[in-house]
Amino acid sequence: MKTPRIGLIGIGGFGSAHVEHLGLLHERGEIRLTAAADPAFPQFRKSVEHLKSLGARIFESSRELLESGLVDAVTCATPIPVHASMELDLAERRIPFYMEKPPAVTIQDMDRVIEAVQKAGIPAAIGFQFLSMPSIKAIKQRIVEGRYGAVKEVIATGIWKRFEIYYNRTSWAGKLMENGAYVLDGTLFNPLSHILHLALYFAGTELNKAANPVNMRAELYHIHRIQSEDTSCVEAELDTGGRLFFYATLCAGKQLTPEIIVELEKGTVRWTGGTTVSFIENGEEKTESFPVPEDRVHLLAFGSFIEALRSGTPVDCPPELCRSFVQTGNGAFLSSGLPREISERYIRRVHENWSRTAELIGIRQIIRRAIRERALFSDLEIPWAVPGRWVDVSNMQEFNLYEDPQSEPPLPPPKGR
Numbered sequence: 192m193k194t195p196r197i198g199l200i201g202i203g204g205f206g207s208a209h210v211e212h213l214g215l216l217h218e219r220g221e222i223r224l225t226a227a228a229d230p231a232f233p234q235f236r237k238s239v240e241h242l243k244s245l246g247a248r249i250f251e252s253s254r255e256l257l258e259s260g261l262v263d264a265v266t267c268a269t270p271i272p273v274h275a276s277m278e279l280d281l282a283e284r285r286i287p288f289y290m291e292k293p294p295a296v297t298i299q300d301m302d303r304v305i306e307a308v309q310k311a312g313i314p315a316a317i318g319f320q321f322l323s324m325p326s327i328k329a330i331k332q333r334i335v336e337g338r339y340g341a342v343k344e345v346i347a348t349g350i351w352k353r354f355e356i357y358y359n360r361t362s363w364a365g366k367l368m369e370n371g372a373y374v375l376d377g378t379l380f381n382p383l384s385h386i387l388h389l390a391l392y393f394a395g396t397e398l399n400k401a402a403n404p405v406n407m408r409a410e411l412y413h414i415h416r417i418q419s420e421d422t423s424c425v426e427a428e429l430d431t432g433g434r435l436f437f438y439a440t441l442c443a444g445k446q447l448t449p450e451i452i453v454e455l456e457k458g459t460v461r462w463t464g465g466t467t468v469s470f471i472e473n474g475e476e477k478t479e480s481f482p483v484p485e486d487r488v489h490l491l492a493f494g495s496f497i498e499a500l501r502s503g504t505p506v507d508c509p510p511e512l513c514r515s516f517v518q519t520g521n522g523a524f525l526s527s528g529l530p531r532e533i534s535e536r537y538i539r540r541v542h543e544n545w546s547r548t549a550e551l552i553g554i555r556q557i558i559r560r561a562i563r564e565r566a567l568f569s570d571l572e573i574p575w576a577v578p579g580r581w582v583d584v585s586n587m588q589e590f591n592l593y594e595d596p597q598s599e600p601p602l603p604p605p606k607g608r
């Protein structure tokens with residue numbers, strides 16, 4: 192394929208980042224951005240005008256786009272509950288795709304997608320774009336080379352803050368299911384999924400492999416008025432012999448940069464979300480910088496997909512590299528059960544400038560202590576914390592949160608201020 196003709200599915204929301212980056216690649220002659228589809232496209236006038244100025248045709252549905260004969264491949268920035276069915280449709284049509292994370296939210300859907308892509312023999316990439324960053328590639332390379340010995344522990348932390356408008360922006364936000372499809376929208380599967388995915392990737396002993404969870408336990412909570420979780424902690428024993436700790440919240444008073452610490456036999460690697468990495472060896476710390484060209488990580492991730500279309504090279508993040516991430520996310524729900532509501536006593540509800548938000552009092556200090564003690568919240572006897580049970584997830588083939596998967600849970604009742 193010389194200059195691939197790309198279509199974009201999903202223009203609004205995060206799709207605007209796809210419009211921007213695909214537009215740049217079009218202007219540079221690396222792709223032709225020939226079509227885009229979104230049922231709500233009239234709402235995104237600026238993006239639609241930009242797409243049209245590049246010569247792209249706009250459709251109301253992905254089906255019309257896919258049947259137009261205008262595209263060789265697509266990128267998708269669509270709602271989480273449609274990801275798996277869309278990937279299966281694309282594989283059936285043998286249309287290569289770049290799908291935003293997460294590729295699926297149940298292990299059975301993940302396995303179907305992996306199998307369908309392999310059968311179709313098409314390039315398929317998942318939008319865990321950090322895997323395309325030079326800093327991430329350098330960390331993985333050094334871990335796999337064995338320079339610091341085996342990975343003992345990976346500790347991933349995300350302390351973020353979300354406002355009510357974040358949950359009001361789209362119908363599926365904060366839901367466990369929508370229209371009979373799993374969503375599980377929360378720290379694990381959406382905003383902080385990158386660091387869970389990366390932590391498992393760093394723990395893997397081979398270059399293109401992630402570690403798999405064997406036994407695990409987790410605690411899931413919410414304080415926003417949602418069904419799913421907004422605060423979580425996970426401990427997992429991995430098939431590589433290492434151990435994973437994941438701590439995440441969307442309920443902090445102040446948003447911090449995510450951090451991943453990899454403890455190895457002969458050293459420590461610390462990544463704080465950007466282009467610099469600290470390597471600690473023999474007690475000596477060295478910080479190295481791995482710049483991202485133009486500061487645009489998405490261009491690197493799309494670049495890996497386009498190169499795969501052109502010359503058949505592997506993409507940075509294929510679907511199979513996401514299986515253990517989905518397995519861990521599902522295992523967390525199995526261990527914890529439905530996310531628990533935390534009492535108003537521990538919540539500060541505030542209005543800041545333009546939207547309301549909820550703060551879980553002391554969560555930052557609680558996470559710092561949990562990291563120090565390699566503990567989950569209930570181990571620290573935090574008054575609102577409830578332990579999850581240890582679950583063996585090594586042979587997980589099927590995940591169901593409810594006996595009747597078609598039944599959607601009711602929204603939690605409104606809380607006082």
Ligand SMILES: NC(=O)c1ccc[n+]([C@@H]2O[C@H](COP(=O)([O-])OP(=O)(O)OC[C@H]3O[C@@H](n4cnc5c(N)ncnc54)[C@H](O)[C@@H]3O)[C@@H](O)[C@H]2O)c1
Nearest residue numbers: 201202203204205228229231253268269270291292318361
């Ligand atoms: N990689 C990242 O860093 C990153 C960051 C943010 C969001 N995301 C991902 O982007 C995706 C979209 O998230 P969002 O918050 O923008 O969602 P959203 O619901 O706000 O927007 C999705 C867009 O898709 C459109 N859409 C819905 N169904 C469609 C269909 N069948 N065909 C075509 N278009 C359709 C909607 O009209 C909307 O414009 C999610 O998977 C999310 O996880 C990734």
